[in-house]
Amino acid sequence: MQTVEYSEFSEVLHERFQGRRSPVEVSIEMTRRCPLDCLHCYNNLPMGDQEARKQEMSLAEHCALLDELVAAGCMWILYSGGEIFARKDFLEIYTEAKKRGFLITLFTNGILINERIADHLAKYPPFSIEITMYGATRETYEALTQVRGSFDRCMRAIDLLLARKLPLKLKTVPTSINQHEVYEMKRFSETRGVEFKFDPLVNPRIDCSQSPLAVRLSPEEAVALEFYDTRRKDDYRRLAKEDLATGAKTITGESTRYFCGGGVNGCAIDPTGTMTICVISHQQGYNIREGSFREGWEGPIREIRAQKKTRPTICDRCQIQSLCSMCPANGELENGDAESPVEFLCQVAHLRAYALGFAVPEHGDCPSCTNPAQHSALQESAQRIQAQVGDSREWLERKAPPLLNILQTSNTGAACHSCSSH
Numbered sequence: 168m169q170t171v172e173y174s175e176f177s178e179v180l181h182e183r184f185q186g187r188r189s190p191v192e193v194s195i196e197m198t199r200r201c202p203l204d205c206l207h208c209y210n211n212l213p214m215g216d217q218e219a220r221k222q223e224m225s226l227a228e229h230c231a232l233l234d235e236l237v238a239a240g241c242m243w244i245l246y247s248g249g250e251i252f253a254r255k256d257f258l259e260i261y262t263e264a265k266k267r268g269f270l271i272t273l274f275t276n277g278i279l280i281n282e283r284i285a286d287h288l289a290k291y292p293p294f295s296i297e298i299t300m301y302g303a304t305r306e307t308y309e310a311l312t313q314v315r316g317s318f319d320r321c322m323r324a325i326d327l328l329l330a331r332k333l334p335l336k337l338k339t340v341p342t343s344i345n346q347h348e349v350y351e352m353k354r355f356s357e358t359r360g361v362e363f364k365f366d367p368l369v370n371p372r373i374d375c376s377q378s379p380l381a382v383r384l385s386p387e388e389a390v391a392l393e394f395y396d397t398r399r400k401d402d403y404r405r406l407a408k409e410d411l412a413t414g415a416k417t418i419t420g421e422s423t424r425y426f427c428g429g430g431v432n433g434c435a436i437d438p439t440g441t442m443t444i445c446v447i448s449h450q451q452g453y454n455i456r457e458g459s460f461r462e463g464w465e466g467p468i469r470e471i472r473a474q475k476k477t478r479p480t481i482c483d484r485c486q487i488q489s490l491c492s493m494c495p496a497n498g499e500l501e502n503g504d505a506e507s508p509v510e511f512l513c514q515v516a517h518l519r520a521y522a523l524g525f526a527v528p529e530h531g532d533c534p535s536c537t538n539p540a541q542h543s544a545l546q547e548s549a550q551r552i553q554a555q556v557g558d559s560r561e562w563l564e565r566k567a568p569p570l571l572n573i574l575q576t577s578n579t580g581a582a583c584h585s586c587s588s589h
C-alpha cells in the first residue's frame with residue numbers, strides 16, 4: 168500500500184474540494200453537560216441536568232448520523248461538548264466513528280479520562296486529542312473551574328495520554344483569573360513535547376448570559392498577552408502588511424453574510440440534533456431528527472449560507488480584517504445580530520494594528536477610529552504594549568507580569584438582543 172504524509176493528503180483533499188460545497192469537516196457537540204463549572208464557559212450545563220440529558224441524541228441516532236456523514240463525503244469529525252466523556256456511551260459512539268474511517272479530533276478537559284478510556288483511545292487512536300488547561304497551578308486552575316480536585320485529574324489525564332503516545336495537544340483560554348500562568352502552561356507543554364495554543368477571546372454564553380465577560384481580558388490585556396509571543400506578533404505583522412497592501416479587498420465585501428467555510432465545507436450538530444453553520448452560530452438551524460443530514464445540508468444550511476447582507480457596516484471597507492475575529496456567529500452571540508460588529512473584537516483588532524505601528528485607514532464611522540476618547544485610549548494602550556512587552560522569556564521569568572497588574576480596563580459586552588424576553 169502506498170503511504171503519504173498527512174500534510175500532502177490534506178492538501179490534495181482540500182484542492183479537490185476547492186470551489187465545491189461538501190461537508191468534509193463536521194463538528195458534533197455530544198452534550199452540554201460537564202463536571203466542571205468554568206467561569207468563562209459559553210455553553211456548559213451541570214452533569215445532573217436531566218432535562219438536557221433526555222434531549223441528547225441517542226447512540227442509535229449518532230450511528231445513523233455517522234452513516235449519513237460517510238455518504239455525504241465527510242472526512243473529519245470533531246467531537247466536543249460540554250465534556251464529551253460526560254456521556255457514558257461516548258466511547259461506543261467514538262468507536263463506531265473510528266470503524267467508519269473518519270479522522271477524529273477530540274476536545275476534552277480531560278478530567279474524566281481514566282486508564283480504561285486511555286487504553287481504549289490507544290487501541291483506536293484519534294487523529295488528535297486536545298485538552299484545555301485552566302491554569303498551571305492547582306490554585307489558579309480550580310479558581311476558574313470551581314471544582315476541587317480537578318487540577319490533579321487533568322494532570323493525570325495528560326500523563327495517561329502521553330504514556331500511550333497519543334497525539335495530544337494542550338491549549339488554554341486566558342482570562343483575568345489565569346492570564347499570569349499562560350506562559351507557564353506553554354512551558355509545561357513544551358517540556359513534554361506537546362503543542363500549545365491559546366485564544367484570549369472569551370464569548371458570551373449561547374443562552375444569552377453575559378456572565379463569561381466578567382473574566383474576559385480587556386483588549387489591552389489580550390493583545391499584551393499575545394504579543395509576548397514574538398512569533399505570534401510577527402504573524403500579525405505579516406497579516407496586517409498583506410491586508411493594508413491589498414487595500415479594501417474585504418472578506419465582508421462579499422455580498423453574502425457568511426464569508427467563511429461554515430456551511431460550505433462543514434457544519435455543526437448540537438447535542439439535540441440541530442444542524443448549524445458552526446458551533447458558535449445558533450440563531451438559524453435545522454434539526455436532523457425532523458428529516459436527515461442530507462436534507463439539512465442541501466436545504467436550510469445551503470440557504471442560511473447564501474443569505475445576503477442586509478446593510479452596509481463599518482467592516483465593509485475595513486483594511487485590518489485579518490487581525491479581527493468579527494464574523495456573523497460572533498455578532499449573533501454578542502449582539503444578537505449577525506451583521507452588527509462586535510465592539511470588543513473591533514477594539515482588539517485596532518489595538519493589534521496600533522501596537523504593531525500601523526495606522527488604520529478610514530472605513531466609516533468606526534468608534535475605534537472616530538470616537539476621540541476610544542481612539543486615544545487605544546493609542547495609549549498600544550504605547551504601553553510597545554514599551555513594556557518584550558520577548559516571551561521575560562514573561563516566563565515573572566510571577567505576575569507588572570504590565571497586567573496595572574491594567575484595569577473594564578470589559579463591557581453588548582447585551583444580547585436575540586432573546587430579550589428571557
Ligand code: SF4
Pocket residue numbers: 481482483485486487488491492493508509512513514516517530533
Ligand atoms: S476591526 Fe472593526 S471594522 Fe474591522 S472587521 Fe473588525 S469589527 Fe469590522
Ligand code: SF4
Pocket residue numbers: 425427428429444445446447448494495496497
Ligand atoms: S465562528 Fe464565524 S468564522 Fe467561524 S465558522 Fe462560525 S461563522 Fe464562520
